[in-house]
Amino acid sequence: MAFLTTGYFAVPVYSSGMRSVTCFSVVTVEPGQGLNDLAKKYGTTRDQILKDNPQANQLGLGATLTIRENTTLLGNSKPKEVSREISRGAVASYHWPVWGRISSDYGWRGYKNFHHGIDIAVPTGTTISAARQGKVIKAGWMGVYGLAVLIDHGNGIQTLYGHNDELSVKVGEQVEMEEQIAISGNTGNTTGPHLHFEIRKNGKAVDPSDFLPQYNVVRE
Ligand SMILES: [Zn+2]
Incomplete structure (x- = not known):
């Protein structure tokens, strides 16, 4: 697999004793790979990737996609640790200069x-x-x-x-x-x-x- 994971986001959702965490990985599109390969790798669906990345169908090499992976955590495990596993510690390539x-x-x-x-x-x-x-x-x-x-x-x-x-x-x-x-x-x-x-x-x-x-x- 030739995807480079260049970053992540984790959005924790708390409920009684169990935490559902959505991790977002920012990946760079590499030669010869399609959305189906990506979906398989990250345990999500092609439809979900397209929903999160409306421009995904027209992306070229080197473009970035945001891919979500839903994980349920028990006890004291930290969302960050889950994210790090997915991202392998890399840094997001771009950050929004302001939210709005x-x-x-x-x-x-x-x-x-x-x-x-x-x-x-x-x-x-x-x-x-x-x-x-x-x-x-x-x-x-x-x-x-x-x-x-x-x-x-x-x-x-x-x-x-x-x-x-x-x-x-x-x-x-x-x-x-x-x-x-x-x-x-x-x-x-x-x-x-x-x-x-x-x-x-x-x-x-x-x-x-x-x-x-x-x-x-x-x-x-
Ligand atoms: Zn302008």
């Missing part, structure tokens, strides 16, 4: 307007964090993006965070995944407070949804 309702997805908006990122509607003053470890290469006013941060992650990958109220990092700074980089706002070209988030591969914007965990995602 997706007010606009990546892609065409009408015939002429292409949206190069996703918009996450959050009130001004919300903490924005780095989607992945990297180095800040721009931090300041970036035209339509308002107060923005651009982070380089190596291998031609960069992430951009726009429309902030305040920036928490400076150019040249090294940041960890989930580290605070800004306070959200409504600067630049916007119609309301939100974060505009982009992932760029070799200078070209790609769909962030292909890289972010896709459970509990709320769209407008």
Whole structure:
């Protein structure tokens, strides 16, 4: 089997004496493997994978999928231990910069307007964090993006965070995944407070949804 497991999430649900834990593994699609193979490996179904990853049918190599595995724990066993077994201790490749309702997805908006990122509607003053470890290469006013941060992650990958109220990092700074980089706002070209988030591969914007965990995602 050639799947790389690159991360996990565990959502514990408590009931009397017994805990049902849903573990989410983030896996990277490798050559020659299909959804049925993945379903078999993780003890789930193809339908469940598609439900959690609506884009899964169009995924290419290197894309990530979020796969759930339901486990029941007894006594004192810890959800983390179960997760670690599944993930083999690896780290999730990308993290949501902020949790909120997706007010606009990546892609065409009408015939002429292409949206190069996703918009996450959050009130001004919300903490924005780095989607992945990297180095800040721009931090300041970036035209339509308002107060923005651009982070380089190596291998031609960069992430951009726009429309902030305040920036928490400076150019040249090294940041960890989930580290605070800004306070959200409504600067630049916007119609309301939100974060505009982009992932760029070799200078070209790609769909962030292909890289972010896709459970509990709320769209407008
Ligand atoms: Zn946007």
